[in-house]
C-alpha cells in the first residue's frame with residue numbers, strides 16, 4: 308500500500324525517513340489545517356455548481372469535511388509521510404469517502420493555489436487578532452492619557468533633559484505610533500484578502516471553474532487577476548511580517564523606556580508585580596522581565612522579516628518549494644506579536660506613575676532654558692539666536708541671576724536687559740514647567756487644553772477603527788455561514 312496517494316504514479320514511494328521529514332511541511336501546516344478544510348469545501352461546492360462533480364460524490368466529500376471541521380481532523384491526516392496537510396487531507400478523504408469521490412476533489416486545482424489560499428486566510432486571522440489587541444492597547448493609552456494631561460514631566464532628547472512636557476503627551480505619542488501600526492495592518496489586509504484559488508499550478512485550467520464563487524465563499528474581496536502571480540508571490544507575507552516587525556520595534560522602544568523609568572536611577576514608574584521577577588540571590592530585586600522579554604521578541608520578529616526577504620529574493624516565477632519554508636517565519640512573527648501586544652496593554656493599565664518624581668525631574672537640567680530664550684524674543688524683540696546665546700552662556704556659567712544675565716546680554720545684545728525691564732522674578736517665573744506647558748500654542752504640543760482635544764480625536768479614530776475591524780470580522784463570519792448554508796442545501 309503506497310503511503311502517499313500523490314507520489315504513487317510517478318515516483319517510487321519508498322523514501323528514507325529523513326528525506327520524508329526534511330520535505331514535509333506538516334508541522335507548520337497545523338496552522339492552516341482548518342483553512343484547508345474550508346478551501347476544500349468551497350472548491351467542491353463550486354465544482355458541483357459547475358457540474359464538474361456529481362452530487363453523490365460532492366455530498367460524501369462535504370460530509371467528511373464537515374466532520375473534520377466539527378470533530379477535528381483524524382491524526383492520520385497529520386502523518387508526516389504526507390508532504391503536507393493538503394496531501395494529508397486528500398488521503399483522509401480517499402479513505403473516508405472512497406477512492407472515487409475522494410479522487411475527484413483535486414480537479415482543476417494544485418497545491419500551489421491551495422496553499423496560497425490557505426496562507427492568505429490564516430494571515431487575515433492573525434491580522435484581525437493583532438488589530439484587536441492594538442485597539443485595546445490604544446484604549447489603555449488613551450485612558451491613562453485622559454487622567455494625566457496636567458502631570459508634568461521632563462521630555463528628553465539624546466536622553467538629556469530637554470523641555471517640560473506632560474505624561475499625556477508622552478503616552479499619546481505612543482498611541483499615535485500604534486495607530487499607524489494599525490493603519491499598516493489594515494492596508495496589508497486589503498492586499499492579503501484576494502483569492503488565488505483557481506490559479507491551479509500557475510496557468511489556470513481548461514475546466515470552467517468559477518473563481519468569483521470560491522472567492523466569495525471564502526470571504527475574499529475577489530479573485531487575484533493573474534494566476535502566475537497568484538501562486539508564486541508572497542509579498543502579502545513580506546508586507547504582513549514587515550508590519551509586525553515595525554509594530555514590535557515600536558513596542559520594544561516603549562518596553563525599553565518603561566524599563567528605564569522603573570530603574571532607581573529614574574523611578575518614574577512602579578510596575579505591577581505580575582509583570583516582574585525577583586532574583587534567586589538578591590532578595591531586594593524587582594526586575595522588569597516581561598518588558599525585557601518583549602524587547603527580545605522584537606528581535607525575533609525582525610529576524611523573521613530578514614529571513615523572509617532573503618528567502619524570496621532569488622526565486623524565479625512561479626511556484627518553488629522554497630516557499631514552503633517561508634511559512635514558519637510568518638507563524639513565528641505572528642505568535643510573538645500576538646502575545647506581546649495584549650501584555651503591553653495590561654502593563655500600561657497597571658503601571659503606577661510617580662507624579663511627584665516626574666514633577667521634580669521636570670525642572671532638572673535647565674528644562675526652562677528654551678522658554679527663557681523665547682521670552683527674551685517676546686519681551687525685548689531680540690533675534691532668537693542672540694537670546695539663545697545669552698541663555699546658553701548663563702547655563703554655562705551656572706547662574707540665572709539678573710546681574711549675570713545683564714553682563715552676558717551686554718556682550719551679545721549690546722545692552723543690559725534689566726534696563727529694558729527684565730526682573731529676577733520674571734526670569735524665575737518664566738522657567739516654571741507647568742507655566743511653560745500651559746503656554747504652548749501649537750497643535751500637537753502638550754498644552755493640556757490642546758491635548759484634551761487631541762485625546763478626544765484619538766478616541767473617535769479608535770472607535771472608527773474598531774468598527775472597521777468588526778466589519779472585516781463580520782465579512783469572514785458571514786461568508787462562513789453562507790458556505791455552511793450552501794453545504795446544508797446540498798445534503
Ligand code: ARG
Pocket residue numbers: 332390391392418419422626628630631632634
Ligand atoms: N507544502 C507546500 C507549501 O507549503 C504546498 C505546495 C506544494 N506544491 C508542490 N508543487 N510541491 O508550499
